[in-house]
Amino acid sequence: MGLKYHTVIFVPHARARFRKWRITNRQMLIAAGVAAFLVAGSLFTTWSFFTSTIDRNELESVTIENENLREINRSFEQSISTLQQQLGEFEEQTRQLAIVAGLDNFAPSPEAGVGGLSTPAPSDSGAALGDLGARVSSLSQALESVELNLDERQRLISSTPSIAPVKGILTSHYGYRKDPITGGRASHWAIDIAASPGRPVQATADGVVVRAERVGGLGNAVYVAHGYGITTRYGHLSRIDVRPGDRVRQRDAIGLVGNSGRSTGYHLHYEVRVDGQPENPRAYILDGTS
Numbered sequence: 001m002g003l004k005y006h007t008v009i010f011v012p013h014a015r016a017r018f019r020k021w022r023i024t025n026r027q028m029l030i031a032a033g034v035a036a037f038l039v040a041g042s043l044f045t046t047w048s049f050f051t052s053t054i055d056r057n058e059l060e061s062v063t064i065e066n067e068n069l070r071e072i073n074r075s076f077e078q079s080i081s082t083l084q085q086q087l088g089e090f091e092e093q094t095r096q097l098a099i100v101a102g103l104d105n106f107a108p109s110p111e112a113g114v115g116g117l118s119t120p121a122p123s124d125s126g127a128a129l130g131d132l133g134a135r136v137s138s139l140s141q142a143l144e145s146v147e148l149n150l151d152e153r154q155r156l157i158s159s160t161p162s163i164a165p166v167k168g169i170l171t172s173h174y175g176y177r178k179d180p181i182t183g184g185r186a187s188h189w190a191i192d193i194a195a196s197p198g199r200p201v202q203a204t205a206d207g208v209v210v211r212a213e214r215v216g217g218l219g220n221a222v223y224v225a226h227g228y229g230i231t232t233r234y235g236h237l238s239r240i241d242v243r244p245g246d247r248v249r250q251r252d253a254i255g256l257v258g259n260s261g262r263s264t265g266y267h268l269h270y271e272v273r274v275d276g277q278p279e280n281p282r283a284y285i286l287d288g289t290s
Contacts, residue, residue, distance in 0.1 A: 080128045087135055094139060097146045159226040161204035161284040163250065165234060166257060166268050168195030174280040180264050189278035190233070190271040197266045200253040201234050204284065209246040209254070218269060219261020222254045229276075235269035236261050 007022050023031075172180075172192035179186040203224055210231070211223035218235030222242060225231050238258025248254060259266045272281045 080132065083132055084128070087132065087139065091135070091139055091142075094142050094146060097150065098142070156228060158206045158250065159228055159230060161226070161230070161232055161272055161281075162286045163202070163204050164193070164285045164287055165204050165232075165270050166193055166195045166199055166201050168193040168199070168257075168268070170194075170282075171267060174278075174282065181262065190235075190269050191281045192267045192269055194265065194267040195257045197257060197259070198238060199257045201237060201255050201257060201268055202251045203248040203254050204232055205230070205250050207232075207248055209242045209244050209248060212240050212242050212244055212246075212254075214260070217262035219263065220255065220258060221261075221269075224248060224254070229274055231273045232281075233269070233271035233273070235271075236263045236267060 170191060171194045172188060172190075174191050175188065176185055177188045178184070201222075205224075205226045207224040207226035207230075209222060210225045211221070213221070215221040215235070218233070220237040220240050221233060221235040222237065222240060223231060223233050234254060236258055237255035238260060239256040240254070241256070242248065242254045257266055257268055263269075270281050272279045272284050
């Protein structure tokens with residue numbers, strides 16, 4: 001196929017000589033292709049510019065967001081570290097309370113007692129939270145056990161005689177003695193404390209009055225049950241100030257020193273029994289008798 005020619009005439013102005021060029025179809029196609037390429041390149045450059053600008057803005061936004069998340073994560077890890085330290089201190093305090101409560105081999109958590117600060121890696125945060133939850137649950141059970149044992153020990157302490165029922169002079173010891181009336185050898189499973197007539201006699205521990213009446217040779221007497229198998233008896237009173245069923249606290253007045261019953265003078269007959277068996281009352285007087 002032969003080439004086709006086209007003539008392009010260029011007229012600068014009315015009086016100037018015009019110029020003309022003869023071009024082929026091929027040259028026109030090449031020129032059109034170059035023009036199309038330039039237009040496409042221009043469009044691509046424009047699109048690329050705006051697209052990259054949007055990408056940069058998004059990248060900056062994502063970068064800021066990531067930094068904020070990292071800061072939150074660091075704060076979260078520091079909080080976990082602080083909680084671990086505080087929990088360790090609570091576990092140590094719980095162990096000390098357990099010793100007071102009589103739980104010598106007590107350990108609230110296998111993690112207890114580990115010292116120092118450690119910040120968990122971000123990937124370990126979930127595990128750290130799980131560990132904290134387990135330790136808190138264990139510590140809660142530990143504190144409940146300690147509380148029960150402390151309450152029980154406190155009740156035992158408050159129910160155990162530990163003071164003198166009256167201040168005075170010890171005139172008769174526990175055990176065998178010379179009977180003050182017959183002169184013969186006789187057992188005396190109590191102690192006698194001489195004191196001024198009418199001096200108040202006090203309960204030596206918390207308890208419940210189980211008997212308050214005249215009891216044979218003891219004269220006016222009061223029996224107090226303290227729990228744990230412990231009872232105390234107070235005899236030869238001149239007056240009884242309590243009734244059966246009354247709850248008394250340590251140092252509450254239960255009567256007055258007297259000379260009732262089988263007695264040769266004003267004094268208090270004082271007994272301590274454990275599971276019905278007499279014990280030496282002096283072992284239960286920690287503050288002296290005079």
